[in-house]
Amino acid sequence: MSTVLNPYLAAYPALSAVLPGQSLAWLQDIRAEACARFASHGFPTPREEDWRYSNVSALDKKNFAPVLAAATPVIDAEWLRQYQLADAWSLVLVDGHFCAALSQLHGLPATVQVVGMAEALQEADERLASYFGTAVNSAEHGFIAFNNACFTDGVFVHIPAQVVLDKPIQCLHIVTQEGALATTRNLLVLGDQAAAQWVETFVGTAVGYLSVAVTEAVVGQNASLTAYKVQCESEQAYHFGGLYIKQARDARCNHHNFAFGGLLARSDIHTDLAQAAECELNGLYLGGKRQHIDNHTRINHNQPYGISRETYKGVLADRARGVFQGRVVVAENAQKTDSTMNNRNLLLSADAEADTKPQLEIYADDVKCGHGVTVGQLDEKSVFYLQSRCIDEETARNMLTFAFANEMVDKVKVKALHELVLAQVLARFPQQGINQDWL
Amino acid sequence: MLSIKDLTVNVNDKKILKGINLEIKAGEIHAIMGPNGSGKSTLSHILSGKSGYEVTGGSATYQGKDLLAMPPEIRAREGVFLAFQYPVEIPGVSNVYLLKAALNAVRKYNGDDEVDAMDFLTLVKAKVKALEMDEKFLYRAVNEGFSGGEKKRNEILQMAILEPKLCILDETDSGLDIDALKIVADGVNSLRSPDRAFIMVTHYQRLLDYIKPDFVHVLAHGQIIKSGGPELALELEEKGYGWLEEGQVTA
Known part of the structure; x- marks a missing residue:
């Protein structure tokens, strides 16, 4: 262990004093446990199997600083229009804080809750206590613990049973301050048979910063979630974004992951499937210059009759490096699982690199699982x-x-x-x- | 229009074409028949400019120009069209995009303006209808998920839009049921014109019931071993290729 105190830990006392949810014991416990875990483990290292291709040690030297309080952001309206969807309900997070002035929530059905996370914690919304942390495990790796300990704000969405939304809900993350650390946490709850579209967009007006965003999605029985992630972080930005989904019986989830920006960007997309739940994970990563873009997916077939379809494609130019790690775990009782995984990489330069690692762990004996991987040039x-x-x-x-x-x-x-x-x-x-x- | 003289071609140092001679005039339809492995597809490929073939001798002159010296896209713009035996699937590019890109590339080459978007759509929709294709095909990715018959019809659609001068149909009939074959043949017949020539490479005589050739050539072991009129195809249907190949050996 390093004797020098990690800069993020050194800054933590000042940060923790202003974090939302001070009065919530359950959250304080989660924060304290996460902080202790981060103190002992730090950020992930390539010694961890899931991180063997991505070295984030630069973060300890960069010392990105959290923005303690929301400020009135100066954002060019024209620029914002490129990223804020016109026909959608949108929540804008600026430097890790919900910004009501830029958000657009008119016309939401009264039964649907879409609110800033800090505000929801302030109001001690009981549903938070019951769902928070149920789709993600703090011990998964350092960024999760870090996010649990440090998140300043985010979005809480609750869609009751049977409600079908006709417009997407967008969460737009913007980092405006150079060298900032934006740590955000979203919780998305869909009741039984509800249907919604969720879009997360990551951009920056600053050049170099760190964005650590975790979203949990709890999808009820026979509910349907279509989720999109569009990661267009700035050129020198570091990005860690994780989406952790828990699908109840018969729930359907489609995810589309577009990883375009950042100097070092990592996405984790994990989903847990109950009986007969279906998921489709699609991804596209484009890397140029010296970008390093890592996508890690995990599909847990926990019960029988689940279906998963996964297609990730990468295009890598210059000296860029793309990583795809796709893990599918089929539990012993998850019979009749039907799963396919495909990863295709196009290398446009001799210096570009693609590391692809599909991992199938099958403990059931009556399943259909396939995977295919290609790395190559144009046909x-x-x-x-x-x-x-x-x-x-x-x-x-x-x-x-x-x-x-x-x-x-x-x-x-x-x-x-x-x-x-x-x-x-x-x-x-x-x-x-x-x-x-x-x- | 096309004059092939003593053309010899190697693939990986193996002699595939061993001296082909063929004269094709505008307005004519030539059928090239032969058993599998006779070099039929190699001939189509070498004429359209596919890489991986080494011309070791002879020439192919198209409208007075050295065809073999041109890159594939220039041959295409000059009016040589290859209908592929196995049309390539191109996910991510719509049929209509490819048609527009192809047509405008020819127009630009000929010094014409880009086609007007509305005129183009009218043109394409008329051709689609003639080939009994669904308009939805236009907006689907090129050949992706198409059945064998749909792929071949799509080739003829491209041909109808580009209006080439020399059409090479490489095994266009293989894999088609009789209904699809009729539609494809109607499409080809509607393109017959005094300024256009066709080379139909086929393994089966059946195609020639629907598209009447002026000349039939039999290709075997890299050489044209017999040429004749349409009646030769019927003879082949009846007797197979064996009698000709044997004749070749003993001659």
């Missing part, structure tokens, strides 16, 4: 096909590279979000020969 047959259709080679290669990514973009069914994601993808690709008006 020359496809290049020739396009050339034979009058398209020059450079355009053909750009089209195919774009198409490889666009297959995942096209899965986005929220129109405004589709536009946002498409614009982000196009901005990150050689556009020579790609006609956006035709897409």
Whole structure:
């Protein structure tokens, strides 16, 4: 153990004094336990199997500082419009604090609760106590413990049974202060047979900062959640974002993970499936320059008849490194599980790297589980096909590279979000020969 | 239109085509038949510019130009069209996008303006209807999840939009049931014109019941061993390829 006190621990007493939920004993216990765990374990290291490809040791030297109180943010309205969905209820978190002025919650059904986490804790909402921490395990790794100990705000969403929302709810994370640490915690609860779309977007007007965001989603019986994550953090930003889902019997969950930004970005997407629950995890990661983009997924088939479908694609250019670790665990009694996992990587430069590791752990004997992994260049047959259709080679290669990514973009069914994601993808690709008006 | 002289081609140092001679004039339909492994597909590929083939001798002159010296997209823009035996699936690119990109690439090459978006859609929808395809196909990814028949029809759709001068149909009939074959054949027949030539590479005589060739050539062991009129195809259907190949050996 290092004798030098971790800078985040050194700053913790000042932070903890202003954290929300001081009067809630259950939360204080969680915070204290998490702080102790972080003090002894710190951030994850490559010695941990789930972190072997990603080294976050730079964080201890960077010393990103938490923003203790919400300030009135100065954010260009035009810039914000790029990321804030027009036809959605949106909550904006600025530097780790809910900002009511930028949020848009008009027209929410009265039974649906969408509120800042600090406010919900202030009001001692009892539902928080019963759901908080039920989908994520603090011992999972250092960032979870860190988040438990440090989160300053976030969003609490409660959708009662049977309620079907027709517009998505967006949580927009913005970091505006250079060197800031934004630690946020969301809790999403869908009652039985409820249906909702949830969008998390990560952006920054600052260049270098650390964002540690954890979302728990508790999805009731036969309920349906479609969730999107669009990570467009700034160039020098560090990002850890985890989504932990608990699906009750027959619940359906589709997740689309777009990992585009940050210098070092890691996503954890975990879901627990009860009987006959279904999940679809899709992901697209694009890396350029010296970006390091790590995606870690875990699907726990805990009971019989579950279905999981997973497709992650990566495009890596320059000296970028992409990591995909996909773990599927089928418990002994999870018979008739049907699971497929696919990870495909396109390397655009000789210096780019893709590390892919599918892990199937199957303890049941009557299941259908498959996985496939590819790392390679563009398919020359496809290049020739396009050339034979009058398209020059450079355009053909750009089209195919774009198409490889666009297959995942096209899965986005929220129109405004589709536009946002498409614009982000196009901005990150050689556009020579790609006609956006035709897409 | 196309003159192939003593063309010899190697693949991985193996001789596949061993001196092909073929003269094709505008307006003509030539069927190239032959057993599997005779070099039929190699001939289609070499004419359309696929890589992986080494021309060791001879020439292919298309409209007075050295066809073999052109990159594939220039051949295509000059009017050579290959309908693939196995059309490639391109997830992420819609059919309509590809059609528009292809047509505009030709128009640009010919010094024409890009096609007007409305005119284009009218044109495409008319062709789609003629091929008895669902308009929804236009907005689906190129060939992705298409049945064999749908893929082949899609090739003919592209051909109908691009209006090439030399159409090479590589085993277009294989994998088609009789209904799909009729639709594809109707599509091809509607494109017959005095300024357009067709090379139909096929293993089966059945296609020629629906698209009447002017000439039939038999390719075996990398050489054209017999040429004739449509009646040759019927003879092949009846007797198979064996009698010709044996004749070749003993000749």
